[in-house]
Amino acid sequence: MTAALSIRNLQKTYDNGFRALNGISFDVQPGDFFALLGPNGAGKSTTIGIICSLVRKTAGQVSIFGIDIDENFPAAKQMLGVVPQEFNFSQFEKVYDIVVTQGGFYGMPRKLAEERTEKYLKQLGLWDKRGTQARMLSGGMKRRLMIARALIHEPKLLILDEPTAGVDIELRRSMWTFLQEINREGTTIILTTHYLEEAESLCRNIAIIDKGDIVENTSIKSLLKTLNKEVFILDSRDTLDECPDLKGFEGRLLDDHSLEVTVEKGQSLTELFAALGEQGISIVSMRNRANRLEELFVSLLAENKQLEGEE
Amino acid sequence: MNSNAVWTSFSTIIRREVRRFMRIWPQTLVPPVITMSLYFVIFGSLIGSRIGEMGGYSYMEFVVPGLIMMAVITNSYANVVSSFYSAKFQRNVEELLVSPTPNWVILAGYVLGSVTRGLIVGLVVTLIALSFTSLSVQHIGITIAIVLLTAVLFSLAGFINAIFANSFDDISIIPTFVLTPLTYLGGVFYSIELLSPFWQGLSKLNPILYMVNAFRYGVLGVSDINVVWAFAGVLSFIVLLFAWGLHLMTHGKRLRH
Structure with missing residues (x-):
């Protein structure tokens, strides 16, 4: 064609x-x-x-x-x-x-x-x-x-x-x-x-x-598949004093109602919610920290810059 | 593009050009008419009546063809230089450059649009002149041909000026410092027979002298120069400027990086 x-x-x-x-x-x-x-x-x-x-x-x-x-x-x-x-x-x-x-x-x-x-x-x-x-x-x-x-x-x-x-x-x-x-x-x-x-x-x-x-x-689909990790912002219903134990997920407390959690490739969101559920934390909304394509775009440009530096 | 499409594109450019100068008629059509009317009143009527005859005609009759030609020259030039430079400045020239319209059609379209303004102004000035004196055209063919060719020539020159221009100052330099002096010294107001041989010889290097005199020959039947030279010169310059304009459009770096 x-x-x-x-x-x-x-x-x-x-x-x-x-x-x-x-x-x-x-x-x-x-x-x-x-x-x-x-x-x-x-x-x-x-x-x-x-x-x-x-x-x-x-x-x-x-x-x-x-x-x-x-x-x-x-x-x-x-x-x-x-x-x-x-x-x-x-x-x-x-x-x-x-x-x-x-x-x-x-x-x-x-x-x-x-x-x-x-x-x-x-x-x-x-x-x-x-x-x-x-x-x-x-x-x-x-x-x-x-x-x-x-x-x-x-x-x-x-x-x-x-x-x-x-x-x-x-x-x-x-x-x-x-x-x-x-x-x-x-x-x-x-x-x-x-x-x-x-x-x-x-x-x-x-x-x-x-x-x-x-x-x-x-x-775009193939590109997004190469994404190794995604960062999510989770909003909880209740007030959080400290970052809960996320059972293998990397996370931090943004404020008393928001958590930032990194989900690596291979990790399941179900496990994350199970871990939160066990501690009685109820999540009311969830979103990507940044657009997925944006994360890839930034990393590709960074790789290109690094390659240039090595040359 | 087939010939129908080329014609459509060509007529579209002319239509847009005419629409442009008609839209801003207080800037494009009124000022030259006022200026020329003042010339008729001051030089033709008030001062002219004391000058007496020139070339066998009253001064008013003598000066009218030159003033009509002056209006045609300045307006043909001014229209295209202003329009094409504005199109460059506002980048709407890209509308044409990205289209399949051939470069020669773009050039010809802008030139003919400008010729239209030159001729409209020339016609209005002629009508005003008729309220001051009577005009009996001696050689209609020569009159029409030379005014048309002169308008084409100065439209081409204006187009090239616009291609080279980088600022609005650049489009007023040539009209102010080249065109105006050459027109004033180009036999509009006097016959070069009044000058000494040296200044007569120098005047004959001025191309506008030939156009003004050829037009005067068409209208009154008198001229300081051989009309054949005028046509040969104008046609040669038209060919040269058209080729140059086309070259700038095709290979120049001022429109395309």
């Missing part, structure tokens, strides 16, 4: 000598919801910039649905929609005009562009704002406007560079639902985000990039 996106040995060195990509390779399969994660300055935006032609690669190959961008970039672009990290529309244009105009840039007849504009502005809750200048929109609305604009030509591959940055929780959840819906309808989605909960909830596969190298490229 032809990959939706295939990247081979992609390298980028900027004019000032900064090497942003050291020769990364990865594939994204059609229909996938793929997370491209990495700390600031890791090379995510450079990669996206190269895919959508805003950055020129130094070496390597990029294909979108089998079309090499060096051979037929216009055809490749026709299948690609991009939602950049920063707002990049004219602040003085009206919402409706911005989206219809983008359709025109993709060669869409005006009538079709207008129909699609109505469809996506309605789906993204912006139809009432169609006559408003873009600068008058809230941050969340501006992000949704960029999504509508990127979808106007109904691309097979949609790349979103931190689409929910600065967006409130309610709106973020509604954007997730929308993205999951268009993914179910067949659009391949690549997402970069700093909210690892977002990547864990939405994405099936993942690549982690750090200092211009891919340090992990696997499915």
